[in-house]
Amino acid sequence: MVKICCIGAGYVGGPTMAVIALKCPDIEVAVVDISVPRINAWNSDQLPIYEPGLDDIVKQCRGKNLFFSTDVEKHVREADIVFVSVNTPTKTTGLGAGKAADLTYWESAARMIADVSVSDKIVVEKSTVPVKTAEAIEKILMHNSKGIKFQILSNPEFLAEGTAIADLFNPDRVLIGGRETPEGFKAVQTLKEVYANWVPEGQIITTNLWSAELSKLAANAFLAQRISSVNAMSALCESTGADVTQVSYAVGTDSRIGSKFLNASVGFGGSCFQKDILNLVYICQCNGLPEVAEYWKQVIKINDYQKNRFVNRIVSSMFNTVSNKKVAILGFAFKKDTGDTRETPAIDVCKGLLGDKAQISIYDPQVTEEQIQRDLSMKKFDWDHPLHLQPMSPTTVKQVSVTWDAYEATKDAHAVCVLTEWDEFKSLDYQKIFDNMQKPAFIFDGRNIMNVNKLREIGFIVYSIGKPLDPWLKDMPAFV
Amino acid sequence: MVKICCIGAGYVGGPTMAVMALKCPEIEVVVVDISEPRINAWNSDRLPIYEPGLEDVVKQCRGKNLFFSTDVEKHVFESDIVFVSVNTPTKTQGLGAGKAADLTYWESAARMIADVSKSSKIVVEKSTVPVRTAEAIEKILTHNSKGIEFQILSNPEFLAEGTAIKDLYNPDRVLIGGRDTAAGQKAIKALRDVYAHWVPVEQIICTNLWSAELSKLAANAFLAQRISSVNAMSALCEATGADVTQVAHAVGTDTRIGPKFLNASVGFGGSCFQKDILNLIYICECNGLPEAANYWKQVVKVNDYQKIRFANRVVSSMFNTVSGKKIAILGFAFKKDTGDTRETPAIDVCNRLVADKAKLSIYDPQVLEEQIRRDLSMARFDWDHPVPLQQIKAEGISEQVNVVSDAYEATKDAHGLCVLTEWDEFKSLDFKKIFDNMQKPAFVFDGRNVVDAVKLREIGFIVYSIGKPLDSWLKDMPAVA
Numbered sequence: 010m011v012k013i014c015c016i017g018a019g020y021v022g023g024p025t026m027a028v029i030a031l032k033c034p035d036i037e038v039a040v041v042d043i044s045v046p047r048i049n050a051w052n053s054d055q056l057p058i059y060e061p062g063l064d065d066i067v068k069q070c071r072g073k074n075l076f077f078s079t080d081v082e083k084h085v086r087e088a089d090i091v092f093v094s095v096n097t098p099t100k101t102t103g104l105g106a107g108k109a110a111d112l113t114y115w116e117s118a119a120r121m122i123a124d125v126s127v128s129d130k131i132v133v134e135k136s137t138v139p140v141k142t143a144e145a146i147e148k149i150l151m152h153n154s155k156g157i158k159f160q161i162l163s164n165p166e167f168l169a170e171g172t173a174i175a176d177l178f179n180p181d182r183v184l185i186g187g188r189e190t191p192e193g194f195k196a197v198q199t200l201k202e203v204y205a206n207w208v209p210e211g212q213i214i215t216t217n218l219w220s221a222e223l224s225k226l227a228a229n230a231f232l233a234q235r236i237s238s239v240n241a242m243s244a245l246c247e248s249t250g251a252d253v254t255q256v257s258y259a260v261g262t263d264s265r266i267g268s269k270f271l272n273a274s275v276g277f278g279g280s281c282f283q284k285d286i287l288n289l290v291y292i293c294q295c296n297g298l299p300e301v302a303e304y305w306k307q308v309i310k311i312n313d314y315q316k317n318r319f320v321n322r323i324v325s326s327m328f329n330t331v332s333n334k335k336v337a338i339l340g341f342a343f344k345k346d347t348g349d350t351r352e353t354p355a356i357d358v359c360k361g362l363l364g365d366k367a368q369i370s371i372y373d374p375q376v377t378e379e380q381i382q383r384d385l386s387m388k389k390f391d392w393d394h395p396l397h398l399q400p401m402s403p404t405t406v407k408q409v410s411v412t413w414d415a416y417e418a419t420k421d422a423h424a425v426c427v428l429t430e431w432d433e434f435k436s437l438d439y440q441k442i443f444d445n446m447q448k449p450a451f452i453f454d455g456r457n458i459m460n461v462n463k464l465r466e467i468g469f470i471v472y473s474i475g476k477p478l479d480p481w482l483k484d485m486p487a488f489v
Numbered sequence: 490m491v492k493i494c495c496i497g498a499g500y501v502g503g504p505t506m507a508v509m510a511l512k513c514p515e516i517e518v519v520v521v522d523i524s525e526p527r528i529n530a531w532n533s534d535r536l537p538i539y540e541p542g543l544e545d546v547v548k549q550c551r552g553k554n555l556f557f558s559t560d561v562e563k564h565v566f567e568s569d570i571v572f573v574s575v576n577t578p579t580k581t582q583g584l585g586a587g588k589a590a591d592l593t594y595w596e597s598a599a600r601m602i603a604d605v606s607k608s609s610k611i612v613v614e615k616s617t618v619p620v621r622t623a624e625a626i627e628k629i630l631t632h633n634s635k636g637i638e639f640q641i642l643s644n645p646e647f648l649a650e651g652t653a654i655k656d657l658y659n660p661d662r663v664l665i666g667g668r669d670t671a672a673g674q675k676a677i678k679a680l681r682d683v684y685a686h687w688v689p690v691e692q693i694i695c696t697n698l699w700s701a702e703l704s705k706l707a708a709n710a711f712l713a714q715r716i717s718s719v720n721a722m723s724a725l726c727e728a729t730g731a732d733v734t735q736v737a738h739a740v741g742t743d744t745r746i747g748p749k750f751l752n753a754s755v756g757f758g759g760s761c762f763q764k765d766i767l768n769l770i771y772i773c774e775c776n777g778l779p780e781a782a783n784y785w786k787q788v789v790k791v792n793d794y795q796k797i798r799f800a801n802r803v804v805s806s807m808f809n810t811v812s813g814k815k816i817a818i819l820g821f822a823f824k825k826d827t828g829d830t831r832e833t834p835a836i837d838v839c840n841r842l843v844a845d846k847a848k849l850s851i852y853d854p855q856v857l858e859e860q861i862r863r864d865l866s867m868a869r870f871d872w873d874h875p876v877p878l879q880q881i882k883a884e885g886i887s888e889q890v891n892v893v894s895d896a897y898e899a900t901k902d903a904h905g906l907c908v909l910t911e912w913d914e915f916k917s918l919d920f921k922k923i924f925d926n927m928q929k930p931a932f933v934f935d936g937r938n939v940v941d942a943v944k945l946r947e948i949g950f951i952v953y954s955i956g957k958p959l960d961s962w963l964k965d966m967p968a969v970a
Binding site for chain 2: 140141181230244249251257259289298304314
């Protein structure tokens with residue numbers, strides 16, 4: 010019986026292994042982690058992460074061929090294939106701070122594997138890592154191998170939060186990179202056979218090690234670039250009277266470009282895009298390619314620009330001051346249907362408004378007050394490090410209140426900002442909201458989900474990203 | 490009977506109107522141009538442009554409901570819908586030189602329309618123009634209208650050279666922009682009814698005027714950006730040992746990104762991409778959006794970078810000098826199956842090698858010697874202006890450049906061979922024979938990733954393919970752009 014062990018029971022490791030266990034009944038899968046509370050949660054009825062469909066799968070397989078354990082060394086020793094799915098945060102201090110990936114966790118995992126192994130193993134990079142990490146890991150394994158043979162593979166995961174199980178069941182593709190040696194090809198073949206239990210062979214792409222590592226960064230860079238390109242267009246649309254929705258639809262109907270991922274917004278967020286691009290930029294710089302680094306840096310720059318532009322629109326529209334004005338923030342998560350706030354544009358927008366001394370009142374159906382307070386008092390990139398390593402927030406931010414209800418958040422406010430595209434925001438009673446707000450009442454829609462005409466009829470002054478401007482806004486230009 | 494007139498019998502106007510005439514037998518279509526030789530060519534058996542299928546269409550309709558004429562004023566006067574498909578080159582001097590579109594031809598067309606019209610007309614922008622051109626044209630028309638009503642529409646054309654007829658038959662979409670007024674909407678509907686003869690209604694997108702104008706520039710910027718992004722990756726692939734073909738395939742299989750237009754190469758070319766992006770950049774600057782301008786500028790920058798990087802690879806691999814060495818250039822057109830050399834990357838690569846005193850021997854199955862010589866001695870953007878206005882560099886390049894009619898002749902006694910266009914015939918050349926007749930070490934620099942690198946290495950070539958793991962020879966001779 011093939012035995013698989015996965016180090017790291019997080020967002021990637023947990024769902025991926027659960028699906029492998031479900032689809033490969035003859036393989037034993039153990040997910041290990043040094044965090045006792047996390048493993049306990051995986052063994053309980055309250056899984057540590059929420060993904061539609063995940064509960065069912067774990068219930069079906071747990072105790073049969075899917076196990077969660079803190080006994081890392083035992084399971085690594087017994088396994089034929091070891092997936093490494095540990096966190097690779099962006100470095101916050103030292104060489105490459107703010108750009109390079111911190112491989113501390115990865116390196117100690119590799120040293121542990123070398124230590125405890127008594128039989129040949131395939132080691133699979135599952136975390137997103139910089140190109141050439143495999144080479145470093147390979148060196149650590151070889152120099153500590155005591156004659157045991159290790160083959161290292163790169164098998165980056167492309168699942169998206171919120172649709173992880175659907176993505177794992179029907180991936181666009183599975184990517185496996187390995188050494189171009191007979192042993193390397195054999196290892197690639199072994200992993201390919203695991204996926205072939207449910208993924209059509211034509212969708213399993215095998216490449217060399219560096220291509221697989223680079224492809225994950227590249228795919229995220231291309232995706233984020235689509236958003237930044239549309240957002241760059243949105244700024245021009247506002248100046249010229251074009252409508253970004255019409256433009257992106259016309260562009261997306263070109264079959265060479267495609268229609269997905271072309272929505273203008275206040276900016277992209279989430280744990281991967283910015284991190285992966287910064288990483289890509291850093292690798293380019295390390296390889297003496299400043300022009301390429303500069304090219305990809307623009308994707309981040311436009312994202313920051315878009316967030317700044319949004320804040321400036323708010324401030325300039327409200328007579329160039331929001332000092333002590335109540336501003337309601339609807340939505341804080343980086344996208345709808347998740348409570349995840351990592352790198353959410355809401356953080357930058359709120360901080361921008363706080364910098365201008367606004368009183369902000371935040372409502373998000375899934376994000377807790379504690380999380381919001383932590384996000385607004387944390388330094389950049391700190392979210393990606395373990396909680397106990399994060400600097401203590403000195404005080405909660407006093408200008409911020411978090412409410413349980415959109416109507417409370419907007420009561421007596423001068424302005425409403427929509428920062429997450431939650432469906433429930435579309436069906437709010439905006440007449441009621443308008444009646445309870447200060448006048449003139451502003452709405453700044455950072456996700457283009459509002460019915461602008463209806464809101465204008467009610468009496469709101471409305472700003473939608475990339476749409477023809479209200480006359481009010483035209484007279485109050487916002488420069489970044 | 491509806492009558493359509495199109496001003497400008499060029500690459501866009503000719504094929505578009507021919508297809509319209511074919512698909513709408515009850516509409517009379519007249520293509521007018523002030524150039525007599527061009528109109529004569531359209532009325533002859535040798536059409537002035539080559540597009541697969543075009544001849545058939547023209548033969549079927551010419552003399553029935555499709556006419557070509559130099560009597561511009563008469564036909565504009567008689568028509569209900571006037572398409573304007575005149576050239577809008579990049580300005581080479583004055584305000585916005587090197588970036589802004591030159592609207593001289595457009596403006597005089599508009600003034601002429603206003604002059605000769607006696608009945609209401611719909612005026613359709615068909616040329617790619619900067620956003621808000623429609624507004625300028627509208628002003629010219631209304632201030633000279635003598636009470637006649639003009640409605641202006643934007644209907645940018647998305648056809649690609651080489652597949653124009655196919656693209657016109659089955660467009661991804663037709664885009665029509667007009668004023669958000671009752672009269673504007675009526676004009677949009679009139680034009681939509683024309684296209685609805687053969688394009689499914691749901692593929693006809695109706696927008697406001699500015700969105701339609703911007704969409705054409707945006708679509709070309711997004712397309713060119715895909716190429717620059719892959720090319721940016723190719724540089725990193727060479728540095729890290731990744732293979733850009735594998736990376737592009739892995740990226741393109743993400744359905745949110747899509748597989749098309751992701752081939753690494755020596756750079757994009759053609760008459761539209763660079764011109765449209767420069768135009769977009771200029772508009773961003775004029776609207777006080779330097780960040781957006783800088784963002785799009787990167788697409789052009791990486792394209793320039795890629796061309797320079799390629800030329801530097803050639804020079805650095807050959808012991809940092811190509812002085813007096815013969816280098817064969819296979820392919821000069823900006824893409825295969827066309828003789829079009831406008832903005833072809835071959836120009837920049839050749840100029841760079843010439844500057845390093847190389848002797849070039851160029852072979853392209855479709856491009857004439859005269860064209861190549863003109864391209865290599867012309868100032869930037871001049872290709873887009875009428876020939877009499879082009880400025881040719883004083884010093885000749887004749888002694889350093891040789892144009893031949895055969896790949897074997899081009900490569901004979903050469904030190905290096907550069908593939909700059911992906912012509913199919915280059916794949917089936919006898920590279921053993923080529924190798925035997927070249928100086929040693931013999932280099933192949935494949936700017937289109939079309940040759941079989943493994944096979945060529947077996948023969949004995951030192952091979953450089955863009956974005957592929959490097960030959961150890963090349964690794965030791967790094968090229969910094």
